[in-house]
Amino acid sequence: xxFYLLFSLLLLPGxxxxxxxxxxxxxxxxxxxxxxxxxxxxxxxxTHAQQDPHHIEARPSLIAQMRKADMVVCTGADLEVGxxxxxxxxxxxxxxxxxxxxxxxxxxxVERLDIPESVDRSQGDVHSAGNPHVHLDPNRITTIxxxxxxxxxxxxxxxxxxxxxxxxxxxxxxxxHVSKWQLKAKPLRGMKIVTHHxxxxxxxHWLGLQELATIEPKPxxxxxxKDQKRLLTELSANKPDAIVLAPYQNxxxxxxxxxxxxxxxxxxxxxxxxxxxxxxxxxxxDRTIDLLLSAxxxxx
Amino acid sequence: MSWxxxxxxxxxxxxxxxxxxxxxxxxxxxxxxxxxxxxxxxAQIAGVGVIAAGLFDIESAIGTxxxxxxxxxxGALLLIITEKxxxxxxxxxxxxxxxxxxxxxxxxxxxxxxxxxxxxxxLSGQVLWVTSQHILLSAAVLLPTTALWLxxxxxxxxxxxxxLFAIAITASVQLVGVYLVFATLVIPALATIRAKRYxxxxxxxxxxxxxxxxxxxxxxxxxxxxxxxxxxxxxxSLLFAFVFSKAKQLNLQ
Numbered sequence: 117x118x119f120y121l122l123f124s125l126l127l128l129p130g131x132x133x134x135x136x137x138x139x140x141x142x143x144x145x146x147x148x149x150x151x152x153x154x155x156x157x158x159x160x161x162x163t164h165a166q167q168d169p170h171h172i173e174a175r176p177s178l179i180a181q182m183r184k185a186d187m188v189v190c191t192g193a194d195l196e197v198g199x200x201x202x203x204x205x206x207x208x209x210x211x212x213x214x215x216x217x218x219x220x221x222x223x224x225x226v227e228r229l230d231i232p233e234s235v236d237r238s239q240g241d242v243h244s245a246g247n248p249h250v251h252l253d254p255n256r257i258t259t260i261x262x263x264x265x266x267x268x269x270x271x272x273x274x275x276x277x278x279x280x281x282x283x284x285x286x287x288x289x290x291x292x293h294v295s296k297w298q299l300k301a302k303p304l305r306g307m308k309i310v311t312h313h314x315x316x317x318x319x320x321h322w323l324g325l326q327e328l329a330t331i332e333p334k335p336x337x338x339x340x341x342k343d344q345k346r347l348l349t350e351l352s353a354n355k356p357d358a359i360v361l362a363p364y365q366n367x368x369x370x371x372x373x374x375x376x377x378x379x380x381x382x383x384x385x386x387x388x389x390x391x392x393x394x395x396x397x398x399x400x401x402d403r404t405i406d407l408l409l410s411a412x413x414x415x416x
Numbered sequence: 417m418s419w420x421x422x423x424x425x426x427x428x429x430x431x432x433x434x435x436x437x438x439x440x441x442x443x444x445x446x447x448x449x450x451x452x453x454x455x456x457x458x459a460q461i462a463g464v465g466v467i468a469a470g471l472f473d474i475e476s477a478i479g480t481x482x483x484x485x486x487x488x489x490x491g492a493l494l495l496i497i498t499e500k501x502x503x504x505x506x507x508x509x510x511x512x513x514x515x516x517x518x519x520x521x522x523x524x525x526x527x528x529x530x531x532x533x534x535x536x537x538x539l540s541g542q543v544l545w546v547t548s549q550h551i552l553l554s555a556a557v558l559l560p561t562t563a564l565w566l567x568x569x570x571x572x573x574x575x576x577x578x579x580l581f582a583i584a585i586t587a588s589v590q591l592v593g594v595y596l597v598f599a600t601l602v603i604p605a606l607a608t609i610r611a612k613r614y615x616x617x618x619x620x621x622x623x624x625x626x627x628x629x630x631x632x633x634x635x636x637x638x639x640x641x642x643x644x645x646x647x648x649x650x651x652x653s654l655l656f657a658f659v660f661s662k663a664k665q666l667n668l669q
Contacts, residue, residue, distance in 0.1 A: 117521075173640045174544035177422050202545045206427075337525075 135273045139181055139212070141190035141200060142169050143388040144251040145222055147397045149189050151286045152265045156275050160185075165314060165390040168364045172196050180208035185218070187271055188263065192221025193228060193248035203368055218271055223248045225263040226256040228318050250385065253318035254294045254401060293339065295396055301405045307412055312355045312365045315386070318403070328356050331369045339369065358411045362386035382411045426643060428543045431551050432627030435588050435600055440560040440619040441566055441599035442581055445610055452494070455598055457510045458582050460517035461491035461591045464534065467524045489590040491517070492582035499574055543592045543636075544641045550599060557587040579633065592642065599626075599646040607653035611660060626652050640666050 136157040140146035146161040153159075156166035158182040170346070172178075182188075182203050190196055203218075204212055213219040228246030240273050250256050265283040269276040310314070312331045320327050329350060333343040351373075361363045361370050367381070374381050384404050386395035394400040448456060465487030469480040491513065498509050561584045568576040588597050604619040604626075611618055629652070630645030 174542040174636045175640055176544060177638045179424050179544065180421070199542075199545075202542070205548055206545050335441050391440075 136186045137181075139185035139188045141196050142251075143186070144400070145189040145191070147388040147400075148222075148257065148264060149179075149268075150263060150293065151397070152261060152279065152282050153268055154278070154282055156272060156278060156413065157268070162323070163386045164341050165363050165385065165394075168221075169406045170196055174199075174203075178203055179207055181394060182212065183209050183257065185212050187218045187220060187268070188212045189222065191223050191248050192248070193223035193245035193250075195223070195248035200279055214244060220264060220267050221224060222260045222264070223250045223411040225260050229321060230314065247317050248375065250318055252316065253322045254290070255322065256318065257293070257397065258287065258290060267321045289398075291399070296404055297401055301408070304405070304408050304412065307358070307408065308354070308356045310351065310379070312361055312370060316360055316384075323405075323408075325408075328338055328354060331359075331373060344372075347373065348376055357415055358382045358408075360384055363390045380411060380414065382407055384408070421635060424542070425545050425641070426617070426636050427548065427551060427632055429627060431543060431546045431554070431591050432631070432645070434555045434558055435597070435622060435625030436604075436627060437594055438562040438584060439588065439600045439622055440604055441562055442584060442615055443605035443611070444615065445565075445569075445577060446581075446601055447605040452602055453510050453514060454508070454564045454581065455585050455593060455601055456516040457517065457590075458488050458491055458585045459594045459597065460514055460521065462488040462582075462586045462589065464517050466526070467521055480585075482639060484590075485583060488582035489579055492578035496574055496578050499578075502654050523566055534668065542642075543596065543645070546591060554587050556589045558584055561587075589634065593648055596642050596645065599649045603649045603653045607657045608660075618660070622649065622652050624655050 138149050138159045140149055140159055141162055142163055143161050149157060149159055157287045162178060163172055199406060208240055231246035232275055254323055265279050269279040274349045293350050301323050306326055308326045308328050310329050314330055314335050331339060333339050355377060356379050359374055359379055361367060361381055361383050363386055369382050384407055386390045388394055388396055388400050393403045403410050446452060464483040465484040466480055469483035472478060484614045499506050520562060561580050561623055565576060565580045600623055604622040607622060608618045626649035630648035634641040634644045
């Protein structure tokens with residue numbers, strides 16, 4: 117009896133071996149991978165919604181997880197350039213080096229906005245590959261999902277048919293939600309917002325929100341006194357409906373502007389886990405649209 | 417905890433050994449002279465050098481290092497002069513130099529967020545992510561620098577100390593970050609400053625144990641490594657200082 121018990125304990129890790137270990141840089145990609153891989157993957161998420169994905173602190177678990185990863189699913193387009201290349205190099209894991217199929221950059225699968233014609237330092241923290249915050253456009257998610265599913269199947273060919281099946285299920289449900297969201301969000305077209313950083317570009321593009329200004333004069337650079345003055349004169353003439361803030365951003369500058377202009381601040385979840393209700397990609401968009409709509413109603 | 421887990425923190429521990437070995441002798445000097453904040457000032461000035469390299473569009477690692485080292489050496493030169501002319505006010509002057517360098521960095525950063533990232537990295541340090549290449553390079557700078565200081569100390573005094581210190585700090589800050597460099601310099605030196613016998617050996621022991629235990633704690637509870645090592649160094653020093661003083665009392669009786 118004892119022998120069998122020990123024997124079955126030995127088999128236990130064997131069950132896990134069949135799973136694809138995925139290292140997801142941000143919660144949105146962890147959520148998408150979960151939708152597409154289901155039980156065939158175990159997913160580790162490196163950052164949470166309250167963290168700025170541009171910078172993270174080194175912890176031992178990050179290296180440990182990167183070592184055993186079969187696949188890295190990240191935003192890419194230089195968003196994680198401050199830590200991901202270092203971490204991948206440090207892990208020494210051959211499967212996830214940047215030229216291997218185990219390395220997946222979501223942003224590079226879709227057309228990106230704000231690709232600069234030339235990059236120089238005077239423009240601020242500009243990504244030469246364009247704006248990386250692509251996950252807030254559901255149509256781009258559709259494209260990324262197809263590419264990610266294909267990649268999962270290439271890495272785990274034994275379960276290819278399962279991935280195809282899961283993708284179909286996801287796409288059907290997703291498309292249905294996207295049409296629902298688009299219908300519901302129609303009144304938002306033309307809503308005037310001020311943002312902190314250029315991370316809402318894709319949402320604005322999709323919903324037709326009008327971004328009047330960003331509080332940061334250039335990406336990654338805090339405003340100077342002159343910038344603040346310019347912001348105030350511009351926005352006093354053309355008042356925003358709301359100031360939009362992500363959970364990981366400091367509310368100081370937004371509060372200042374909100375007082376000066378007498379405009380409300382909406383904290384949007386920005387990504388999965390950004391607030392209590394946004395637990396996956398579906399209710400992330402549900403919640404974002406609801407919050408924007410109620411902010412709009414509050415003005416009228 | 418398996419061997420594989422331990423290999424996660426091994427490079428960080430080797431980096432720690434190098435920093436401890438090179439900084440304990442320097443730290444004694446810093447505490448003896450009462451110029452505690454010199455490392456913060458020098459690191460900040462080296463940071464200004466990194467930003468300046470960015471402004472001149474210098475991308476290569478060596479070019480950046482030359483800028484950082486050059487700036488740090490210039491700062492060291494200034495400190496030799498002030499110590500000669502205004503020795504009594506050396507500590508407040510070092511403080512002033514620190515805020516000047518930090519503010520200059522902010523002014524220069526107004527248009528360069530990439531410099532800002534390198535500066536932030538330099539301050540907080542990511543000891544867990546050091547690679548073997550990084551370790552070898554730093555060892556090649558740090559160990560000879562300290563050896564040179566031990567050789568020249570009696571002959572040249574401060575004329576040798578400030579430049580060598582500037583070089584060492586520029587290298588170590590990039591390896592483990594300012595907080596750890598400060599802690600490694602000052603805390604073990606403070607705990608052993610009254611020790612009559614083997615002060616360096618005692619300092620080295622505290623330093624190595626601090627890094628070792630700190631990294632193990634970081635591994636066990638998945639905490640950011642640098643801050644927890646700082647706390648381990650401080651707790652160990654307190655413990656050692658207490659044990660040393662008790663031992664001394666017993667010897668006297």
